[in-house]
Amino acid sequence: MIKPTADDALLVRKRDLKNNYYSITFKPFTSAKKCKPGHFIQLQIPKTDIFFRRPMSIASVSSDGDIEVIFNVVGRGTKLLANLEKNDTVNILGPLGSSFSNPKKNEEVVIIAGGVGFPPLMYFATELVKSKFPAKQIHFFYGGRSKDDILEKSRIKKLGLNFYPITEDGTFGEKGLVTKPVERFINENEKSKLRIYSCGPTGMLKAANEIGKKYNIPGELSLEAPMPCGVGICLGCIVELEKGGHARVCAEGPVFQIGEVKL
């Protein structure tokens, strides 16, 4: 566990990504330099009676302390976050949890992102490219219900990686679920060493987990869970492990190995 900080930061940028999706950037996040892709933060919503912080995955971090989250308005907490204005103060606790491990140089990176599960994977791909990992070895499969659910398209494409958008209604990219094009890719690249990284709705994580097990491809899944504390002390966000017993999504996770968790 990295020692997290809990300090106030200002909202410096808010972007309405349409369809109830928002990108919010805060500054300065004290522990920006400690963040790794996969880590998350806990945001305390100001000026409300909302009791607990809200956990958010990290979409980007700059070395001078900008931290960005991208989220979908799903309830009262996220609605209040979306209503924050420039210069509002938010207390940020983090970085928290486990992070993605780096692929080996000769591996092809298969990213399976679903809906609003894409931010930590975009952060991961960005950092890989920054670290000189060849962008052409990164394959970013991004599924959503419709065209408006595939966010930050140009930003992801700009990384120079292989981008495969998929929508259930076929309004953008290939029509259907992400699993089909992912399996097709795996079959076409039988001889390559692959590694999966996935984050998204439970159904998609289950599929990514099954694909990993079926084709014997190692990889990691980032899970989501409602969590009161985020630092491993309340035991409220447990998942069942395949080997038996529980793990805390906030402490042992949110990043787990394929085959580790009962989904």
Add this chain to the structure above:
Amino acid sequence: MKPNLSVSIAGVDFANPIMTASGCCGYGEELAVIFPLSKLGALVTKSITLKPRLGHPSPRTAETSSGMLNAIGLANVGIDKFVTDKIPFLEKQKTKIIVNVAGSKLAEYIEVCARLNDFERVDMIELNISCPNVDEGGMEFGADPKMTEKSISEVKKVFSRPVIAKLSPNVTSIVEIAKAAEQGGADAFSVINSLVGTAIDIETWQTKITNNKGGLTGPAIKPVALQMVNAVYSKCSLPIIGIGGIQSAADVIEFLLCGATAVQVGTALFIQPDLPVTIEKELKAYMKRKKLNSIDELIGKVRKY
């Protein structure tokens, strides 16, 4: 003059009156990364049972108005693993260690407490006779004066250091149970454990936690806790550790005025894990401003109409 924050309960000296509440700090390992545990008067561990317990399935917590419901179900490593894996860490901490003990049968409490007696660094035991989450026991112990008295007197036979009775608010008369605990030989009270409650999702009509009911904690229960601390303080003579919704030094002071000698911070740690550090600073500042030299000058000093 520098205010002195130290307090003493049943012959055990604490650097300050701020403790962590059981079930809100695990076995201390996570909080130790965030702040030095020497800042605490004491660390109170998660409830330890004879056998390891996984607890209830997810979801086992729900956010409520000014608080939360939880039915973790006494998830813990069990006494064997606690002794081998957790005590060595706790022994190194420069704070007092209170181990909370739970069980479903009296024999289980006795066995766990007897094992803990071997570890000198376990300064006190806090007996969870009031956990609302275990169907087969727990609650009945703390709701029945005779069982309360018996369980404490039996534990006192096997554990040579002070024993704290953690009282349930889910009883007709907390004073009656407190008196029974006193009769059984308890050395102090923790007042209060969580209040039983529930919450429902109106879209699915389903209860929000798998155990259907759970313990309500957080600022929502503070007024109830304050009143119960004062009721026990008025009728019994043992020292009291006040618990229930503490989020600031102001809350701590209210508990002290109602008769608590020390307090435990619980649910608020989930929002601000280093809150005890802030509270200690604020408490010192308050004592300076009020020209108080010791915590004793506050205990039970509430002015009533």
